[in-house]
Amino acid sequence: MKQGLRLLPLFAGLLLCLHANAQQTTSAIQGTATSEKGDALVAASVVATHIESGTVYGVDTRADGGFNIPNMRVGGPYTIKITYVGFKDFQVDNVFLQLGSKYTVNAKLAENTALLEGVTITSEGASIFGKGRTGSETNVGSEALTKLPTISRSAQDFYRATPASDGVSFAGRNDQYNNFTIDGAIFNNPFGLDAATPGGQADAQPISLDAIEQITVSLAPYDVTQAGFTGASVNAVTKSGTNKFKGAVFGYTRNQDLTGGKISGEKLVVPDLSQNQYGFALGGPIVKNKLFFFVNAEVDKRTDLGSTAIAAAPGRTGSNVSRVAKTDLDAVANALKTRFQYDPGVYEDYLHNTNSTKAILKLDYQISKNHTLTATYNFLDAFKQKPAHPSAIGRRGPDLTTLQFFNSGYQINNKINSGIIELRSIFGNTAANKLQVGYTAFRDARDPFSNPFPVINIQKDGIPYIVAGHEPFSIFNRLNQDVFQFTDNFNIYKGKHTYTIGTSLEVFSFDNSFNLNAYGGTFGPGFASTTAFLDSISTGRYDDDVAAARAVANANGGEGGTSGKGWALAETNVGQFAFYLQDEWTVNDKFTLNYGIRMDMPLYFNTPEKIQENIARNCCYDPTITWYNEQGDPQKFDHTKLPNQAPLISPRVGFNYDMSKDGKTAQLRGGTGLFTGRLPFVWIGNQVANPNFFFYNYTDPNFKFPQVWRSNLGYDRKLGNWTFTLDILYTKDLQAAMVRNYGLKPPTGKLQGQDTRPIYTNADRTLVFGGATNAYVFSNTNVGYSFNTSVQLRRNFKNGQLMLGYNFLDAKDASSVEAEISSDAFDRNPAINHVNNALLAPSLFGTKHRFIGSAFKTFEYGPWATTLSTFFQYAQGGTTQNDNVADFRFSYTYSGDINNDGSGLNDLIFIPTDAQLTQMNFQTAAQRDAFRSYIQQDKYLSENRGKYVEKYGILAPWYSQWDIRVAQDYRFESGQALQFTLDILNFGNMLNSNWGVRQLPINTQPLGVSVTNGVPTYSFDASLKNTFADDFSLLSRWQARVGLRFTF
Secondary structure, eight states: OOHHHHTHHHHHHHHHHHOOOOOOOOEEEEEEEEETTOOBOTTOEEEEEETTTTEEEEEEOOTTSEEEEEEEOSEEEEEEEEEETTEEEEEEEEEEEOTTOEEEEEEEEOBOOTTOOOEEEEOOOOOSOOTTOOSOEEEEOHHHHHHSOOSSOOTHHHHTTSTTBOSSOBTTBOGGGOEEEETTEEOSOTTOSSOSSTTGGGTOOSSOGGGEEEEEEESOOOOTTOOBOSSOEEEEEEOOOOSSOEEEEEEEEEEGGGBOOEETTEEOOOOOEEEEEEEEEEEEEEETTTEEEEEEEEEEEEEEESOSOEEEOTTOOSTTEEEEEHHHHHHHHHHHHHHHOOOOOOSSSOEEEEEEEEEEEEEEEEEETTEEEEEEEEEEEEEEEEOSOSSTTSOOOSSSSOEEOGGGOEEEEEEEEEEEEEEEEEETTTEEEEEEEEEEEEEEEEEESSOSOOEEEEEETTEEEEEEESOTTOSSOEEEEEEEEEEEEEEEEETTEEEEEEEEEEEEEEEEEOOTTTTSOSSSOOBSSHHHHHHHHHTTTTHHHHHHHHHHHHHHTGGGOOBTTTBOOEEEEEEEEEEEEEEEEEOSSSEEEEEEEEEEEEEOTTHHHHHHHHHHHSSOOOTTOOEEOTTOOEEOOOTTOOOOOOOEEEEEEEEEEEOSSSSSSEEEEEEEEEEEBOOOTHHHHHHHHOOSGGGEEEEOTTOOOOEEEEEEEEEEEEETTEEEEEEEEEEEEEEEEEEEETTBOOOOEEOOSSOOOEEOOGGGBOEETTEEOOEEEEEEEOOEEEEEEEEEEEEEETTEEEEEEEEEEEEEESOOOOOSSHHHHHHTSOBOSSTTSOOOEEOSSSEEEEEEEEEEEEEEETTEEEEEEEEEEEEEEOOOSSTTOOTTEEOOBOBSOSSOSSOSSOBBOEEOOHHHHHHSOBSSHHHHHHHHHHHHHOHHHHHSTTEEOOTTOEEOOOEEEEEEEEEEEEEOTTSOEEEEEEEEESHHHHHOTTTTOOEEESOSOOEEEEEETTEEEEEEOTTOOOSEEEOOSTTTSOEEEEEEEEEO
16 A cells, blocks of 8 residues: 555554544443442442343442443443442343443442342433533434334434434534544545545445444534544444344335325326345354354345436426427437447436445454454445536536436446454453554446547536536546554543543545546537537537547547556545543532543645656646735745644533432533544545646645534433433534635726626736636635534333424535535635635535424234334425535526636626616527516515625525334244335325425526626526426435345
């Protein structure tokens, strides 16, 4: 591997000396043992036994009667027994431990007289009350994982049980800023292409639900051992074997007959769909009470329609008919076939396949009462066929505005192999340790459907219309990622204090071949019309473009070529080193204070050398060019210089105050502090890959990893059989990411006409060979914040659970960066005035209002059991969870570069009054009249005439979703069971075709524009009549799945 990994022995030696932190993988028990008079019982024996595996944990109490048993297996049931000579035994049964939580036992032992027996207490189960809880947190236990509705069998379906999440984003933060771990292994998509989690590009779940024991979502953990995020920390632990062989064989299936066929009263042609999921799980002993195994594997195969929108043609009606004429599509296809023998593929009724295979093997070895070793290995092999990216460097659909041919798409392949070992140790009653070492290999590649050919973008009325040719981002696109992690957690127990000392090391190694625009046609507006494109073919003007694309492919060996030999190669080696100190202080029986400080330092290893190697492979690096920062000050860049390796300091303090007498009915908790996260490392990789002046990418030398200041105040209270929770969360950006174009000075020009915005003249641009060029620079800004208020009501009852919740979010930022390519991150950040200034505006991420609820109940009768469960949400804002395109919050921008900043995507439109509209230049009077009508029907536009559109200031209509599940079990006397399940998502749409339907904007770039000598000419597609249209995808239609499971 890279030189960065060759430095591991040095760092590992340092870590072994210092000990390090780890993400949550275990639980703990703490408490005191005293006499009934309150005297401390010194050296009392505390033994916790995991009943099903026979695993025993034991310590003696300290001089103050206190004890801690850390690093315990999650779940249960446990029996906790406390004994002391001369006193009756104290025992708690049926204890279940939550991931990352501490179960408290304060035992009062009675003196041993003949008239008294030992005390045995039955635990009420897991509780949100506890001294260790400070910030907002949601735990999803094994019961909820097996009983709540899901079709995708995705953990995302359970993240949404957090009121402050929409299943993708948490607390209004970019989903790339979350940290996911499984059994302590880093399980993000570290390079950050298209998805935040491994396998996300292929819509695959890296771990089967049948392998997960518990999930914890922490938004504000003031424990400094949790890090790597400015969004949420999502930790999952997998199941372990026990002393009994237990397993399951399962299968689930669905097809188009189990999906809805009507939206808002309109019957649809139901598209083809098939999905089959099947697998098994097995756990048991290898050596009883000593060595256990758990193994799980699952296969998921799915086929569904590639596009719900169809071409316009005589006789075709319905809301899924696009504006794109079938005659135009046919004409384009025929011209390409005839002239170049190039088949662009079909443009409707095509299918895409999605397949994945995943497996996990886990071993648990109880070395002794004080030492446990766990080893976990998992793999994923997945692919998904997709259309061309819908929005990067311009819109492509396929939707009601723009259609694309099948061969403009691609297949993404994700392969993952991951392993981690964890050694947990207890050293008497004074210290404990948890050591983790892990390695993960990601191998990602794209297989384009097209033969080598230029990218083709055809417009109509200034708006993208037809997409054909090669997928722009899939030209020999390969990515290898290797991740090494070494973490450890060392605790010292002294009196009322638990001290933690730690450090951690993460090393990320990336080899990326990305050949954007190698075949031409990616950048620029493309062809102004179908006629213009056909003319370029018939006159032969397009012949050279096609010949050039094919020549590039031949010269580099096509898809069988090699990175770094013709095709691009960017090697990036980065890492993060951390050191922290913490004290958890039990001030008294009611008040616990947690305070600590953490240092995170970025590492770039030998990446500057790799940049120099890439410069040598490229043609056009020029360090003499003068660029300009946001203030207009001149800059020159040394491309081999990366951001400073300066430490980031994150102090935190959290508290928990017991407001009740028994510690179980009311608590006030909270904290404040700094959180330092990771970033998608593709942002650093852009500098490595792009040294040429004509597409220059750079990272500000003062750029720092994302960091926020986050404060949380929470209150939990028992209200009879209900538990009420209130969390108020405020997050302030200290170092957010933003891409600026350093090819721009502050603008000095002025647009002519009714819209008089500032525009960039040639004097305001960096010019090379007389033409304007751009430098896309990742930099920081402190502009941005989010404010969350969440409330929840929970109730547990026999064989059931009920939860209701609500979250209000006010999130604003300067750049909702959802792009990997630096130029795209700039282009897709709507702006007005000087585009390099940080403009505070609503964030794309998170829902403004969100009501949720979930419930399940099991009814038992003889050998039969029926479980009914449901989940619902009613929300405004958020994302479609489809390529993270946030269609539920948007703004209107011009299709065209009205201010000459080099982007045809980011200019916020001006909303004219009727009088101003009359004075604006349109291609035709009919287009002006059509735009007037469009403004009148649009609530936001009609209420803000004479103003500029606010960046991301428009919300789509509220949407709802109601899911249900019915499970019917039959239990055999032998202990085996057979279960039939029926899951129905969006059940409301089954009852009424108007319910559960989501409405999305038809086109957020409705107005085309071209500028000559400062005078704009506008164009508008007169067929655009409405702002929103019903979404016809499976998000809006009911869908069902049936399943069969046999457990033994």
